[in-house]
Amino acid sequence: MKIFFSLRQVLLGSISLCIALATMPISADEGMWLYNQIPTELLQQRYGFVPDQAWLDHVRLASVRFNSGGSGSFVSSRGLVMAYHHVRADALQKLSATEHDLLEEGYHAKSEADELPCVDLELNVLMNIRDVTDEVNAAVTPELSPAEAYAARRGVINTIEQTEFEKSGLRSDVITLFQGGQYHLYQFKKYTDVRLVFAPEQGIAFFGGDPDNFEYPRYDLDVCFFRVYEDGQPAQIEHFLSWSEDGPQDEELIFVSGHPGRTSRLNTVAHLKYLRDILYPRRMDEIRRREVLLKTFAERSLENERRAKDELFGYQNSRKAILGSLAGLQDPVLMAEKQAAEDELRAAVQRDEEMRAKYGVSFDAISETLEVGASVTVEYGLLERGTAFNSELFSIARTLVRMAEEDSKPNADRLSEFTDAGRGSLEQRLYSAAPIYADLETVKLADSLGMLMEQMGAEDPLVLQILDGKSPRARAAELISGSQLADVEERKRVAAGGAEAIRDSEDPMIALAKLVDPRARALRTIVEEQVAEPQQQAYAKIAAARFKVLGTTTYPDATFTLRLAFGAVKGYQEGDTWIPPWTTIGGAYEHAEAHGNVPPFQLPELWIERRDQIDLSTPFNFVSTADIIGGNSGSPVVNQAGEIVGIIFDGNIYSLVLNFAYTDDLARATSVTSNAILEALRNVYDADDVADELGH
């Protein structure tokens, strides 16, 4: 896959409609566990090993999250960070000039002076966790209406975050767990000066390209190294992971410390059907539309290809991921299992008078929220998620328009993405120097305005206002060429001017954002108050019922926060074929050969040249039964000694169903071995400086 996860989706207006509560007991190597709620009994019983608190603190503090989506880890005392390759792609895509395509060529800084500063990259390290469930719940009293409850909860959360931020200087996020069953305050140390140290060529990092994505066996060196700086100097890091030169061993217990983005395991069956029948099919149409659009744009010239490549890859990746999830939901066997588990829980609730009174109606309450959700899903997607305005410039304009309005309110009352606590991260994105390409913007906006006409109706009054008597193509060209927002200074000027600057602005993109905002905000309010809030309340009750019936040793659905998973290095049986747990570097050459040595199956020149100097028997990629999902890419895989034996970069095609239920029949997490990374650094890239620093 590229199991990264877009934090922007969460931050910029994408409110999850997918929140819920598990109805099955824990099995096998299941679980994306909270660091403060580790399954000690399960580990003891399955593997006879339980990490102690020092081990847990050390691994947690060595784990990092990227704001661009994805995980990483500290691997030296001088701030060296190991990440998966796509993080680099994202950061460099924004930097690289036409002439010098770092994305293709890879990079190796010969000295610290050569380390390349990255645009927009932010790293978070989880310093503290504190349970604030009682504080949050105290603010949301039973007599409040859903709208009041929503506002009250948002208020108390904003206040806690702000207070704790002011106290500690740490980024402070209140995380909703178990869909509202628990609230934990997570405090993060931020690093924003991040520089690229080493990255291999795209050709080996993503060898096999989109065709091999989510497939196994694999042969990818999907890794890169950054260094974080503080005050212009490499940061001094206390907790960094040591390095295993031997790599993973067959059947050995391994841990994965990373940030799974989102799962829907605790969803009610009605909620799963909503995903299957409404949300996913619609999302798939959208993704395919954008994929085809970008592909067509990319094929017109080499420069177009460079401009569109990274975004295109994102859609291809999402398409496979959602398609895999959809295939799971379209399997009547999985749905029957889900239904049986839910029936059992519901029956248990019905049998107990007290539970029936407290939790009995929760399942039906979820279904009611889904009906509201379904009724606004088209307009909400177009106007509030903004799929009708597929343009960077529009996103910037909307952020400016909303920031001016939100900043006039008390912190506690603002939309979540405009609170004081998140301002630093918001501004980093808003004032990003990443280039914005007018041609690509125009093509994207024209197509999405066409989609708006199709889906909301060509004669809808708001649509007519948006198009202003022009065709989507003409209107997009006018908006993109007329806007000044590609200029970062202009954004700063407008932001500094506040509500007045927005009122007086003649920028056509700002005018468009203003035009759309009342209806978009109204839709957001409906979703927040009539979908998200009652859903959260109902799921919190289902969670409580489940704790009573099945016990509390469990884990919440993924929330793009730090989790610990575990499992064994293990192959699998696919039909008649046994897929061994690892491939070798030599296998990469055979794989290239079998595909005619053409892109994306063409090895980089250096790999061809150095073939004789490489130990071809070195394990290259390996699979394990650890419980992962999108967002886990880049997670360190560590052994019992806490040493890195690999880095997660993918899951096989069967792992996509992990969105809804854990299984170790065929589902596997895919990693690069630590020994292949060493072999490549030393014998392909002459990067002994990096190799020597690992674990030191």
Place this chain on the structure above:
Amino acid sequence: MKIFFSLRQVLLGSISLCIALATMPISADEGMWLYNQIPTELLQQRYGFVPDQAWLDHVRLASVRFNSGGSGSFVSSRGLVMAYHHVRADALQKLSATEHDLLEEGYHAKSEADELPCVDLELNVLMNIRDVTDEVNAAVTPELSPAEAYAARRGVINTIEQTEFEKSGLRSDVITLFQGGQYHLYQFKKYTDVRLVFAPEQGIAFFGGDPDNFEYPRYDLDVCFFRVYEDGQPAQIEHFLSWSEDGPQDEELIFVSGHPGRTSRLNTVAHLKYLRDILYPRRMDEIRRREVLLKTFAERSLENERRAKDELFGYQNSRKAILGSLAGLQDPVLMAEKQAAEDELRAAVQRDEEMRAKYGVSFDAISETLEVGASVTVEYGLLERGTAFNSELFSIARTLVRMAEEDSKPNADRLSEFTDAGRGSLEQRLYSAAPIYADLETVKLADSLGMLMEQMGAEDPLVLQILDGKSPRARAAELISGSQLADVEERKRVAAGGAEAIRDSEDPMIALAKLVDPRARALRTIVEEQVAEPQQQAYAKIAAARFKVLGTTTYPDATFTLRLAFGAVKGYQEGDTWIPPWTTIGGAYEHAEAHGNVPPFQLPELWIERRDQIDLSTPFNFVSTADIIGGNSGSPVVNQAGEIVGIIFDGNIYSLVLNFAYTDDLARATSVTSNAILEALRNVYDADDVADELGH
């Protein structure tokens, strides 16, 4: 583009929802004229040249239609046929083995013995045209209900076709013109022994690939040559076109004799909105879905790519074509013009008492049919058009199931594709030896069954029966691996067994076709009786009104039958740039260079080697103002002397709007020059034998 047109769409159950009547007067070089209704005054006035009857008969009899969609012409007395390259691709795709990919390599038969027989290819030459409007209308009396009227019309048409076929031995089709304003009997001579003589490499025939498709300037040698045989000998051809060695001249009058597939110029505005808001967006989602699916399949291996290539190209081509049409309809300016013209016609009808009585309600009647159409469009698409069953084996099974049932009825009562007159062509397709790939079939069917679940509902009773308790993927695998219909002999056995063989069959694909058929047929009946029939009646009235108001010198919408268009060789002004009327062969080398010389911008090796022997200043591709649309690909472009100066293979991106209205501002038809063809045959391919035969 590749302006070919799938006749299969018309024959196998795709009933057009797009039939209508023009509301604007003829302008400029407009018109896809009937050979028996040539605009002599217009030609005289614009060009001072009117072809005489002998010229018309000669060019008509030298024009051919391919059953695979597309046009061609006889170019020698010994049966040599010039076609555009894709016809060859389609015919050879079905032949070529993995090892020997003729699609890529091109072909040149050194002697007649080496000429390669093509699978499934049928050529039609239009021998006679007779107006049978009165005969058809006599059978459809005003007191009949729509269902009766539909049956009566189908009956009389089937009878005329059968009688005339028996009389003459010629394929006899009654063609509906002016959406029911006129009916003409077209009689065709068929050639079914068609052999490939010469084809250039895919790399030059489709140089620039999908990215350059529908673009201009272009540099494609999109041509190939077949020879038709009769009784095992090259056919003796009386009417063949002579060859111009000089090629096209700037501003000269040219004619295009070919088979435009379908236009919607005479549609009411309500009908255009139906296309804009319902039919096209839905079709686009379908096409993008299939495009992405095939692309993903193709990328898994070189062999997959070969298997999927031709079908993939078809979707890419359709996607661009429909998108262009949709962009036209989403332009408020074009829609306002259409509306104004319609308002004018409606006002004229209202002013005249007799017209008001006879034709007054016709426009509203169209709108009513569209509402019915919209209400069944999803199910009709899935079940009757068969988009839920994207599989060759399913199409075969359905044909067998329906043939058994239809053959028990009198000829006049059968579904149009099962009449005696069409049986030869039907059997040629049904018993085609073209290979069917189980892996590709499974992938396609699985995806389309998933689409069925999404669109008709996972819990629809028929959907549950179709899926039989399995996931789309598992069900598709079971159906494809369980069916015997890949074997042509098995198809013949089932067909010979008639209704009994269908009843007793244990083939799972036949069982599926039987399961779906009652509902599919019911939907077809609704569309035929409540949409197509009343639409046809209403459009016939609008046509009559239009003849009264605007006169009869006009042409019907395209119907994939032979038409004559005319225009001038002419460049165009695009923004600040003047696009000259032709490119040169030398330009192809520059174009390749500018795109890094990688596919699809990589010239074939032979072209690199022979560069010094080619006259690089030879005009290569040229544009003209002739009025064309999909289906015209392969049409000969002839000068006043009736000599071939080129072959149509594409239109520029602006030409797509010709679907709805003619314009010569920017819209241009794109052709290969006759002189480039000669230059390539002689100086690239050493094919002097072919060059010498042209025009002799």
